[in-house]
Amino acid sequence: MTTQQEQGATDRTTGPRPEELGRRPFVLDVDGTLILADSERWNEPQPLPGAIALLATLRARAHPFLLLTNGTARPPEEYAERLRSVGLDVQSGELLTPAVVAAELLASEYPGEPVFVLGDEGTRRPLAARGVPLLARDDAEHARVVLVGWAPALTYEDLAAAARAIWRGAEFWTAVTARALAARGGRAPAMGGALMAAVAHVTNTQPRLIGKPATEALAVAARRLGVAPQELVMIGDDLEIDVSMARRVGCTAVLVRTGTDRDAPTGAADFIFNGLADLLAALDQR
Numbered sequence: 001m002t003t004q005q006e007q008g009a010t011d012r013t014t015g016p017r018p019e020e021l022g023r024r025p026f027v028l029d030v031d032g033t034l035i036l037a038d039s040e041r042w043n044e045p046q047p048l049p050g051a052i053a054l055l056a057t058l059r060a061r062a063h064p065f066l067l068l069t070n071g072t073a074r075p076p077e078e079y080a081e082r083l084r085s086v087g088l089d090v091q092s093g094e095l096l097t098p099a100v101v102a103a104e105l106l107a108s109e110y111p112g113e114p115v116f117v118l119g120d121e122g123t124r125r126p127l128a129a130r131g132v133p134l135l136a137r138d139d140a141e142h143a144r145v146v147l148v149g150w151a152p153a154l155t156y157e158d159l160a161a162a163a164r165a166i167w168r169g170a171e172f173w174t175a176v177t178a179r180a181l182a183a184r185g186g187r188a189p190a191m192g193g194a195l196m197a198a199v200a201h202v203t204n205t206q207p208r209l210i211g212k213p214a215t216e217a218l219a220v221a222a223r224r225l226g227v228a229p230q231e232l233v234m235i236g237d238d239l240e241i242d243v244s245m246a247r248r249v250g251c252t253a254v255l256v257r258t259g260t261d262r263d264a265p266t267g268a269a270d271f272i273f274n275g276l277a278d279l280l281a282a283l284d285q286r
């Protein structure tokens with residue numbers, strides 16, 4: 001186990017203590033933290049060492065947790081089914097995607113207002129489930145928000161309709177800006193960001209990021225867990241996505257060295273573990 005306290009600017013007396021890990025709700029990243037998969041589709045997810053045991057332990061101890069992924073290739077219920085198929089005990093309501101976060105934000109900021117989605121069921125279904133009116137391409141100009149997700153069936157006409165809607169005043173939201181995700185063999189392309197970039201270029205407009213590292217994503221998770229965002233423990237493999245989000249929210253940041261940032265230096269997060277098995281061991285030692 002390599003538990004490392006952040007040093008330097010953080011006052012040790014106000015920083016996180018190991019025993020807090022066992023008391024605070026967990027928000028777990030998925031790719032590079034719980035699994036390594038082939039792509040955003042999770043066609044063949046492989047649990048990382050300790051992942052199945054950690055979730056089983058959290059469940060047995062009634063320790064609150066949620067999963068927070070940046071994937072929109074599938075609706076949450078399908079992602080959860082993929083994870084259960086390889087032994088990870090996750091129910092659909094326990095997995096948040098940027099589309100789930102977007103649905104929450106739309107319900108509070110623009111209730112009842114129409115949205116044009118560049119994306120497929122993974123983006124559309126969580127919005128529809130929340131009652132968000134979704135526009136067909138021919139009506140895209142009436143959109144209050146254009147939301148870009150994972151969209152393999154995208155056409156030139158879809159991109160043009162999104163650009164026209166933004167020209168007419170729609171807000172521009174994107175699920176992700178990341179260029180890659182941790183996957184078997186190293187990394188997989190995160191093409192949602194490329195679609196976002198196409199629309200951003202044409203409209204000369206920068207989108208509002210909805211997925212990680214947007215702090216709203218963690219705020220939605222905190223609300224679901226019934227705590228303040230600062231009370232969470234964010235566990236992920238990516239310094240720029242998971243840890244930076246936790247830092248800006250002010251919650252405990254745990255890095256696992258099983259995905260993107262395997263060579264993270266001491267002090268890069270509040271706690272650094274070589275993998276979830278070591279995190280589980282730390283919980284058991286408290």
Ligand SMILES: [Mg+2]
Pocket residue numbers: 029030031032033182236237238259
């Ligand atoms: Mg990850």
